Amino acid sequence: MQEKGNISIHTENIFPIIKKFLYSDHEIFLRELVSNAVDATRKMQKLASMGEFSGEVGALKVQVMFDAEAKTITISDNGLGMTSEEIKKYINQIAFSGATEFVEKYKEKGDEKQIIGHFGLGFYSAFMVAATVEIHTLSYQEGAQSARWECDGSTSFEITPGSRTERGTDIILHIAEDSEEFLQKNRLQEILNKYCKFLPVAVFFEEEQVNNTAPLWTKSPSELKDEDYLAFYKELYPFSEDPLFWIHLNVDYPFELTGVLYFPKLKKDLELQKNKIQLYSRQVFITDEVKDVVPEFLMLLHGVIDSPDIPLNVSRSFLQADGNVKKINAHITKKVADKLGELFKNDRPSYESKWNDVGVFVKYGMLSDDKFYEKAKDFCLLKNTEDQYFTLEEYKEKVAPLQTDKDNKVVMLYTTDPGKQNTYIESLKKRSYDVLAFDTVIDNHFVGMLEQKLENIALKRVDSEVADKIIEKEEKIDSVLSEEQQNAVKALFEQTINDKNKTVLVQALPTYELPVTVTLPEFMRRMRDMNGMGGGMAMFGNMPEMLNVVVNANHALIQKIVDAKEDVEKQSLAKQVYDLGLLSHNMLSGADLTAFINRSVAMIGKN
Numbered sequence: 001m002q003e004k005g006n007i008s009i010h011t012e013n014i015f016p017i018i019k020k021f022l023y024s025d026h027e028i029f030l031r032e033l034v035s036n037a038v039d040a041t042r043k044m045q046k047l048a049s050m051g052e053f054s055g056e057v058g059a060l061k062v063q064v065m066f067d068a069e070a071k072t073i074t075i076s077d078n079g080l081g082m083t084s085e086e087i088k089k090y091i092n093q094i095a096f097s098g099a100t101e102f103v104e105k106y107k108e109k110g111d112e113k114q115i116i117g118h119f120g121l122g123f124y125s126a127f128m129v130a131a132t133v134e135i136h137t138l139s140y141q142e143g144a145q146s147a148r149w150e151c152d153g154s155t156s157f158e159i160t161p162g163s164r165t166e167r168g169t170d171i172i173l174h175i176a177e178d179s180e181e182f183l184q185k186n187r188l189q190e191i192l193n194k195y196c197k198f199l200p201v202a203v204f205f206e207e208e209q210v211n212n213t214a215p216l217w218t219k220s221p222s223e224l225k226d227e228d229y230l231a232f233y234k235e236l237y238p239f240s241e242d243p244l245f246w247i248h249l250n251v252d253y254p255f256e257l258t259g260v261l262y263f264p265k266l267k268k269d270l271e272l273q274k275n276k277i278q279l280y281s282r283q284v285f286i287t288d289e290v291k292d293v294v295p296e297f298l299m300l301l302h303g304v305i306d307s308p309d310i311p312l313n314v315s316r317s318f319l320q321a322d323g324n325v326k327k328i329n330a331h332i333t334k335k336v337a338d339k340l341g342e343l344f345k346n347d348r349p350s351y352e353s354k355w356n357d358v359g360v361f362v363k364y365g366m367l368s369d370d371k372f373y374e375k376a377k378d379f380c381l382l383k384n385t386e387d388q389y390f391t392l393e394e395y396k397e398k399v400a401p402l403q404t405d406k407d408n409k410v411v412m413l414y415t416t417d418p419g420k421q422n423t424y425i426e427s428l429k430k431r432s433y434d435v436l437a438f439d440t441v442i443d444n445h446f447v448g449m450l451e452q453k454l455e456n457i458a459l460k461r462v463d464s465e466v467a468d469k470i471i472e473k474e475e476k477i478d479s480v481l482s483e484e485q486q487n488a489v490k491a492l493f494e495q496t497i498n499d500k501n502k503t504v505l506v507q508a509l510p511t512y513e514l515p516v517t518v519t520l521p522e523f524m525r526r527m528r529d530m531n532g533m534g535g536g537m538a539m540f541g542n543m544p545e546m547l548n549v550v551v552n553a554n555h556a557l558i559q560k561i562v563d564a565k566e567d568v569e570k571q572s573l574a575k576q577v578y579d580l581g582l583l584s585h586n587m588l589s590g591a592d593l594t595a596f597i598n599r600s601v602a603m604i605g606k607n
């Protein structure tokens, strides 16, 4: 008995559409067919466990084979099989109204890349690579007849009695000429390795099993040891360094989500480390572009997320608006915050030792997510130049006694480069001030945020003012120079420097301070930083660096300049101490530096 018919689809011919629109993703045909085979075996198992099948279930498995000469790829399973009635129902009637409408709608928009799967078109993805597809199947049902279905990609098909003698299904693809790349062993292996590595039923490619049916994230955390997590990390990323720690996700309400997220040791090139999280749906690999599912600030994490609740087959904009995705996002953020808080509480030394890596996530998270900020403010650490770590609260308490200014603000001092800003740091340490090290990329923004969020706190970079003035106190030091002398010194330096972007200030400072200190006022620097980042400050144009040149009225050398008889001598001394000031700000270079060195040599030689 042979039956011919038409696949009931209202669109004249769906296959050209499938083929055209799924162009970039042809390889997923194998994922679709193998996961159908896996589904069939699991349904078999389920039937047996419910007592609806009393025969021998046997070892369930899926087999993938290819024959380069015959140009076929075959996917076989010993799952529940289909009767010819079921073939008609499940395979032929693909054009239930939803799918047709969907295809119609999206073929204009050019945004239809992932129609397949979403509307149960999974099986038809076979036609992306095959000219003809055969199904040979025998249902588990008692007395079932085996059936054979064949279709050449037009809308007509034929069903005939089949020859399969054992329960299960073979899908035979007769590969089209333009898809012969899929008849290579390496290519098939690569695809299976990408999509099928963790499928829950044994999948064989030729003689070898390609999958681990019980990947780590499907197990209960209580039965797993650290070694297991580390081994799984190596399985996912064979050449990577061990991760710092990990989080096992396990939610079943209000959405289903399992997975393991690892905190990697960060490398210089952050971009390279993005998109390492793999997204699965019931152990079938979907994508490693997890944007929108994982909060932006956690994109640098590694690992696996598995959720049947993520709508995988729709466009990005839809994904962003999806309620489940938002909840998943929030859940991951919360889990990460909880884990970090726990690590901080339970083993602070180890947490501190990881801060260099973890800090980037924490700061980024605090900047981008208010909810995360609220949790993280208790375990976000500040590191000082002595490599000691403090929470925000602890640090405020530590520095308040010495570093509170006359307006009752606690002034936190920081360096962005302990090496280059050493002179300033040393000056501050003489006063027993503490200096924080803010030397990662993100700290620039982090400083601004802290100032906004923390009350009664000011943050100043060590070179923003001379040490004596950086934290303003009530008490004032008397000037050794008269006002007239001070004015003369100011004029002399202005003439020597001759640069309208540098402001000369003569101040009474302790005698042990340098004769001249060059400072970059905090306000000006932040303006420039923002300008540089294009942060809507473009009205300032290309801002020059506005520096202060602070002359210490009480320094013996300045006294010597005042006392000098010849103008030439005054000028050369002024030039020399000014250059010294520039030097300690790393601003002396090229011809100026050479001239400075030559003058110094000559001066030393004189005495």
Ligand code: ADP
Residues within 6 Å of the ligand: 032, 036, 037, 040, 077, 079, 080, 081, 082, 090, 091, 117, 119, 120, 121, 122, 123, 124, 169
């Ligand atoms: P989905 O998998 O989303 O249901 P598919 O187009 O991939 O959609 O498959 C359609 C239907 O065809 C399946 O739901 C199943 O009933 C049937 N089917 C496909 N492949 C097999 C198979 N190997 N064994 C048994 N039934 C199958």
Ligand code: MG
Residues within 6 Å of the ligand: 032, 035, 036, 122, 123
């Ligand atoms: Mg399917």
